[in-house]
Amino acid sequence: MFKRIALFLATNLAVLGLFSIILAVLQANGYSIGQNGQLLLFAAIFGFGGSLISLLISKWMAKRSTGAHVITEPRNESEQWLVATVRRQAEAAGIKMPEVAVYDAPEINAFATGPSRNNSLVAVSTGLLRAMSRDEAEAVLAHEVSHVANGDMVTMALIQGVLNTFVIVLARVVGRVIDGYISGNREGGPGIGYYVIVFVLDMVFGLFASMIAMWFSRHREFRADAGGAKLAGRDKMVAALERLSQTYGESTLPKQVAAFGISGGVGHGLKRLLMSHPPLAERITALRNAPMQSVRGTVVS
Template identity: 50%
Template sequence: MFKRIGLFLLVNGLVIVTIGIVTSLLGVRGYITKEGIDFSALLIFSAVVGFSGALISLGLSRIMAKWAMGVRVIDPNGPMHPIEKALLDEVYSLSRKAGLKVMPEVGIYDSPEVNAFATGPSKNRSLVAVSSGLLERMDDDAVSGVLAHEVAHIANGDMVTMTLLQGVINTFVVFLSRICAYIASRFVKEEVAPIVHFIAVIIFDILFSILGSMVAMAFSRYREYRADAGGAQLAGKEKMIHALQSLQHTVQLVDTEQKSVAAFKISGKKGGFLGLFASHPDLDDRIARLQAGR
């Protein structure tokens, strides 16, 4: 399952590839002249395409999360189950403490995994969602710590910050892929050059997007530490540490087919090449930082 960052990157990648295909089919290549590539024109084109992809992904983030995860948003003015009311009250309390002027939407989705995420295009249009598995497996203090972490993401403006970073990454992805595609098209006959250029653009868009995601994930891991610190301020350091330790315990209980807990995108293994694509740091490191007061 894709969560907050994974879903954002997936939509962003699809948008970039789609824009690349459409512009190639329409012959939008004003950056190519008789003398070669006009790098200034290409950079402008890349920035427009790159930030369009990121902004579209941000705008769709809350809608896509609800659809992909099957989130049932709690109506604050309607009848509620006691668990729903407790969840809503806790998120609202933490949000007020974080200084949010507009309360986030709060939702639950059915899943046995222990997971929670926050998303949305702005602080005033945000969503905090938790899995039914999290509510079943965690005690109240751990749930409070998890919710504080997610509210901290909203208060820190992490989705907007990630969008700006992704826009820059997208710009370089589009810029470099067009240069590589142009070079590749120079090595074939003139009559097939447009086809080679078209195919090469798609291939290099995907390749550079994968490499760019490593940068985005490194930034995401840094923001997770900040959200942990923010969660500790909102709910209390002990609750935040307890929440992370509860997640560690869940990691040990999951069956052999589930090597990771989806909550916070936790990996059961530390480091390694795949660690470069992890959106969240190792749990031991996160707990150690909180205990050290960093």
């Protein structure tokens, strides 16, 4: 809980600090207070708009894109076990019962999504049900329930919104400055070069923003692993990750929900900076080396 509060405060202080710098640069380059406000409002609307809309429709999109079947009435013993296990874990984590679904895919995978901790979806692949033992599957479910309990979907949407806003504003501020020096016209409106510069800067700053977002994403995977260990047991969580490392292939999950799957983390060099998941070997090592008191205190309610 304290870590989440500290992250929230640090993020807001960073936003205020950056916006103060941006305002100063804009005023130094001929923008009025009114223009500053318009730019920041434009950036905030477009920066947060897409992230928040994606968050609000995340469950609907996940069901539609994966063809997941939501279990309303269990059709067999396997579905009964899935629902009962998620219900028990949700109660232990202090959240409302998520919807439970199964989607058809050969890979061993699962994901959680939804607009809030009390309005979520936990889904598993048919490949997971076929290939994993009940203990391993229980740990995977606990990992996904921990994502929900930790508020990871909302956190990632807010972080993405802040980063989108930074990219929009910084690209235009830097573009204005560069265009002014190149053209020598610091008083008049921007020329065609300004729009070319902004287009390039949007891509460059967007790449760096993606790296930051993926760093947060990798961090939350370690927390969800520890949360899964709390709910299901460390040995079960380690066994589940080891099974994933033995059978892992390229994920078939749609892009919209791939970052919330339990599988991932294959890449080197620059690609590693853009991974949503740490390598499974690192996750296993971190979980084995974590003090038990740290494991016990990971899931927040």
